[in-house]
Amino acid sequence: MIGWTKGFLKKVARRYFVYDHHIRMAKNLASAANRRLLKTRFDVIVAPASLAQVAFLETDIPVIIVEDATFALLLDYYPQYSDMLSHSIEQMQAVTVRGMRKASALVYSSAWAAQSAINEYHINSRKVYVVPMGANFDDPPDEEIIERKKRSGICKLLFVGVDWQRKGGEIAFETLLALAQIGVPAELTVCGCTPPKNRSHPAMKIIPYLDKNEPLHYEKLAQLYQEANFLLLPTRNECFGIVFCEANAFGLPVITACTGGVPEIVRNGKNGFVLPLDARGDAYALLIASLYRDEALYAQLVLSSRAAYDERLNWDNWGIAMNDIITNVLCRRVVRHEVSRQVVG
Structure with missing residues (x-):
């Protein structure tokens, strides 16, 4: 039904509707993920290009978002994010903001994208990181x-x-x-x-x-x-x-x-x-x-x-940087829990 709706709107209204970032779709995606989280113990969630999937997660597990841009940068930049219905823009912005706030860390492939998260979405710079991606070749020449x-x-x-x-x-x-x-x-x-x-x-x-x-x-x-x-x-x-x-x-x-x-x-x-x-x-x-x-x-x-x-x-450098980020996120969580325990005590 959602796929049909997208095609209908593109044909009649001559504008795009990004259905996978609609609040209803984001809630459905989160619901499926929540059921899995109940079955298995995880220390951290690393979510590449998955703001919509984590926006409505019901968990206290730290979430690390990995992206190459923000919606603010994509809007009217890429063809598929141009001529969008105003309702779709509102929905996508809402899902984006909620996902960013849910995240314990946001990892971007460039400072161009990271600064957008800080300046346009007012995300605390302490939880924004820049880590370039790598080449998708397992065995480049010596x-x-x-x-x-x-x-x-x-x-x-x-x-x-x-x-x-x-x-x-x-x-x-x-x-x-x-x-x-x-x-x-x-x-x-x-x-x-x-x-x-x-x-x-x-x-x-x-x-x-x-x-x-x-x-x-x-x-x-x-x-x-x-x-x-x-x-x-x-x-x-x-x-x-x-x-x-x-x-x-x-x-x-x-x-x-x-x-x-x-x-x-x-x-x-x-x-x-x-x-x-x-x-x-x-x-x-x-x-x-x-x-x-x-x-x-x-x-x-x-x-x-x-x-x-x-x-x-290269991906080795990316992995090393991500390991450091995950370690920092988990350490901050331990510190917060310890402070909270002392306050309650």
């Missing part, structure tokens, strides 16, 4: 392989994304054409989506879909990262971008756009470059050409890109 990575005879650009428009596919295509105009032989591999029919080029290869859960697809994607010279993703909307972490794991520099949390992940001259959001293909082409033509500069950028993965953008 550093020795990265050190041997050289620029290829043709500048190989890799575009990885499921949404051609949102990920900046038009600008990536413009970049390919602009590189040819300034005398840089290049090829563009598009992985994860199919460009419009009028966006074709002899130097553009399209791989519509790869599933990392399939061993052959996993190996193919790893090969694409390994063989490319740059990850080119002029994304229009991005909260974090695990694809950037994956590229850096292969020593692949990232060329992207300044939006959302991206400038915190990709640092100019370290693991790639971030161009202004209004930059078009000619600007991307000039930057890529300057890096590609300087062999020593490119080699250094490859090494510093892998260093960004080793030092910041």
Whole structure:
């Protein structure tokens, strides 16, 4: 019934209704979780992207929320959070606020998102943390392989994304054409989506879909990262971008756009470059050409890109930070209980 309602509203009212963050749905989700919590003892609840699921939980178990953005940031930023019904906005804000207040800690992948929780939702900064996420590859190449990575005879650009428009596919295509105009032989591999029919080029290869859960697809994607010279993703909307972490794991520099949390992940001259959001293909082409033509500069950028993965953008670091956060949350709970016991006593 809820799914039908969503489709009905989108068709008739021409606006979106985010049904999974409706108060009624949030209460149903919490009810199911409450029944499970009665059966098993837990010390802490870690809830990735689950504000709606925890908003109405009936438990004193500490809850740690893991998110890459707040609703305030998503509203009118991502297409699916634009043109929303006012009732849906009210419902989602109510669920968001209740979930945030329920949480003992909120972990965000960027300061861009964390500051929104503090400034726009008035969450105590003591329970807000910033922990970048990592690359979804179990076995990235050894550093020795990265050190041997050289620029290829043709500048190989890799575009990885499921949404051609949102990920900046038009600008990536413009970049390919602009590189040819300034005398840089290049090829563009598009992985994860199919460009419009009028966006074709002899130097553009399209791989519509790869599933990392399939061993052959996993190996193919790893090969694409390994063989490319740059990850080119002029994304229009991005909260974090695990694809950037994956590229850096292969020593692949990232060329992207300044939006959302991206400038915190990709640092100019370290693991790639971030161009202004209004930059078009000619600007991307000039930057890529300057890096590609300087062999020593490119080699250094490859090494510093892998260093960004080793030092910041991997799940081991995320796990260590999360362990510290969980420990802090549990310690604070013990202290509160002890203070409460002494007051009662």
